[in-house]
Amino acid sequence: MSSPSAHPKDATALERLRKAGLRPTRQRLALAKILFANGSRHVTPESLYTEAKGKRVNLSLATVYNALHDFTERGLLREISIEAGRSYFDTNTSEHHHFYYERTGKLQDVALDSVRITSLPDAPAGEKVKRVDVIIRLAR
Amino acid sequence: MSSPSAHPKDATALERLRKAGLRPTRQRLALAKILFANGSRHVTPESLYTEAKGKRVNLSLATVYNALHDFTERGLLREISIEAGRSYFDTNTSEHHHFYYERTGKLQDVALDSVRITSLPDAPAGEKVKRVDVIIRLAR
DNA sequence: AATGAATTTTAGAATAATTCTAAACGGATA
DNA sequence: TATCCGTTTAGAATTATTCTAAAATTCATT
The missing domain is CATH 3.30.1490 (Dna Ligase; domain 1)
Structure with a gap:
């Protein structure tokens, strides 16, 4: 595999994580790329997990939960509660x-x-x- | 036991249920009395269940869920979603x-x-x- | 490149909230 | 009172999320 920064969008994801004080692990980078590639998005842990899996990113659902919470704590995401029993995360902070x-x-x-x-x-x-x-x- | 309508507040609870087209069962009456006795209230299924149990009302948690949903459908309650993983019901509709x-x-x-x-x-x-x-x- | 400390990931178990199931029960009506 | 149909129930099932402890990875230092 090539190093992450070989691709143009990685720099952005990498910078974001760095600025937020989060170690740019393979999983976080992959998720950040998915989340911040385009405009504003709304994801659920499950939807993001499925999307990542679809892109052949190897990670566990627990990691998605961890990343979403870490991202939210560091101001990269905002959590929205609309319906009991389902949490949404918004890339528009x-x-x-x-x-x-x-x-x-x-x-x-x-x-x-x-x-x-x-x-x-x-x-x-x-x-x-x-x-x-x-x-x-x-x-x- | 005396009949439900022997107590003053029962009439109110009974009327409410009748008007809403809900059969006034023992459990629904008990819950309606608790919910509508005083001013506006906010309950969770669990909190209402605990409160009812504390008042020696014999019912199951499933019944509380059923009643809260039935009441909400008939306009007696309003559901509020604030936090993922916890639902609130408001007696102020x-x-x-x-x-x-x-x-x-x-x-x-x-x-x-x-x-x-x-x-x-x-x-x-x-x-x-x-x-x-x-x-x-x-x-x- | 190897070492080591700290952080992160992971699978699976655990927990929590809610819904489902099918049998028993109870309220309404004739 | 008999019957019908809605309601209740315990417990199982489902769903969402968190926890746990071990393995892996990152990063700083040699």
């Missing part, structure tokens, strides 16, 4: 919102400025607002 | 939002009018906006 297609379970980004929130309650004493999630649930 | 205390996993209602949303994107073609959920995540 900037502030934004979501459409959720209830029928299919798919997520779609909604630009931050297309939802205008002009008032919010104060945070209860001793607490700070960490994030405001807006989920626009869609049905036919 | 009117439109409103939530504070979510990440540390403790507790939910708190936020009045509809304390969050003013002055613009929303159009629903994608073929879809309708079913609901807009705003979750204000709190941390210290």
Whole structure:
């Protein structure tokens, strides 16, 4: 096998991991390449695992869970909870919102400025607002 | 044992179930009494099961799941998904939002009018906006 | 290139939440 | 009261996720 940096996109994945302070292991590099190759994506651990396997990446499901959590902790991903019993990870870590297609379970980004929130309650004493999630649930 | 309607609150629970088209079984009545006795509440299947057991209501966890889903389908409850792997049910079915205390996993209602949303994107073609959920995540 | 310490990966077991199954039960109606 | 059909139940099954301890890999140092 050639070294990872022989391919153009590896540099990006490698840089990302380096900047995040994560050791660029073969598995993390492969996952980062899949996740950040194109635009914004939403994956579940299972979907990412299947996709990686499909690309002949040899790794275990536990590693996918580990990587998704590590990436999230280091700010490379954002976790979204929409439905009990299924977690989603979003490669778009900037502030934004979501459409959720209830029928299919798919997520779609909604630009931050297309939802205008002009008032919010104060945070209860001793607490700070960490994030405001807006989920626009869609049905036919 | 006295008949359920011998107690004042039973009438309310009974009525609720009747109106919703749900057979007022002993288990459903007991759960409805617990859920709707006071103001707005947020329960998990497990927490409601434990609470019912504590009150000497004899039922199984599966029944709690069944009842929560039946109640939700009939509009008596609203399901909220905040965290993967845990579902919450809210006795407040009117439109409103939530504070979510990440540390403790507790939910708190936020009045509809304390969050003013002055613009929303159009629903994608073929879809309708079913609901807009705003979750204000709190941390210290 | 070899060494070694620390981190990461892995398979499989363990745990947790939820759903399923099929039998027993109970509420509604005649 | 008899019957029908929805409901409850215990326990098994399923699904999602985390844990565990051993093996492998990375990275810094020789």
